Amino acid sequence: MYAEQAIAMITGGASGLGLAMAKRFATGGYTTIIIGRNAERLRQAKEQIGAHAFTYAFDLTHFDAIPDLVQSILNDHGHIDVLINNAGIHLKKPMQDIQNEEFIRVIQTNLIAPFVLSREVARHMLERQQGHILHISSMAAQYGIPQVMAYTAAKAGIEGMTRAMAVELSPHGIRVNCIAPGFIETDMSTGALDNDPERKERVLKRTPMGQLGCPNDVAEAAFFLSSPAARYITGEILRVDGGNAIGF
Template structure:
């Protein structure tokens, strides 16, 4: 439905990021249907709240496979087409957890922190091929799920806003516009950075 709303140039291809064997086939399918892909957004993710003692190994591996190994496989599959076109942008959706220690999300934090290294290393390796690599790190964003969560926990809501100098929650379009900017010609001289979109949370006290 969302693809239909975006118009005739949009389409859908189904892919399980954990099944990395099929990443090359996805890249080929998308190329045949839409032409060379010059923007890749690694946005797939999952999440759970558990201490390390409570986390089973298969849960930990699945989370890393979804965030890290899945992003590796897709980037590896799409980079050759970008290199051939001599232009491209790979964008990783990181998190405040990439920079901060959050309670009971050590697995998620581990995965998101890995994006910092991936962005920096890939930016160095791929720049000579005309490919930029960046990330965005969303803060607390107002969604239907977050609204319901904070309605039942006003103390947590105040704690979050207290850590956010702008004293507001972000909106989904704030993340979208950051992604558009970093993927546009306006950011042609920017690579290797992870941009916080967080109302100042990262620098707040």
């Protein structure tokens, strides 16, 4: 744990993996700042997490307003120790049916927004010569998965950006890492797989551990990578996938 009250900032923290990470950091003693677009979901998340949680309703595709958001958080809380870029959107369509605007929207949300937010938070971290930036990627960045062209492009960019950021920032005390979740059991994925038994069977057969992951598996990995226990880890893409990437 950091010497002073540690603060973690998590985008998309009101549901799914983001909420699981927010809960883990809060129980680990962090003041947890959750960024999201849906004010009602943010309210519900805060109720679940308790007094350690603070919420800010914000659309991260409003790039020009991100510096003001970061400054507002710094004014309210003093510093940011951990930034987790988790917010994202999905698009499932055959390549030939994807409209330019749809592709751009996915890239803006999943790649450009994490860059802009990381840049602004890094400016603050550079002054303190410490911090951890954690990106959330996807196994889509490492596989060829049909009908997720824009999402795949964005997440591949996230993994490349992780390495580039680590090289630039780590000499100044700022570590940068990335988690690539495999098939994790969330409301969205459960519905999709339950409606496609053949695909679910294929996923499980390829996963050596023989089961889907749960959001807390990702949360625990995020907490470890952000802790002093991972002080010598930077530029890493950590798969949390039950061995799916090495399965046959």
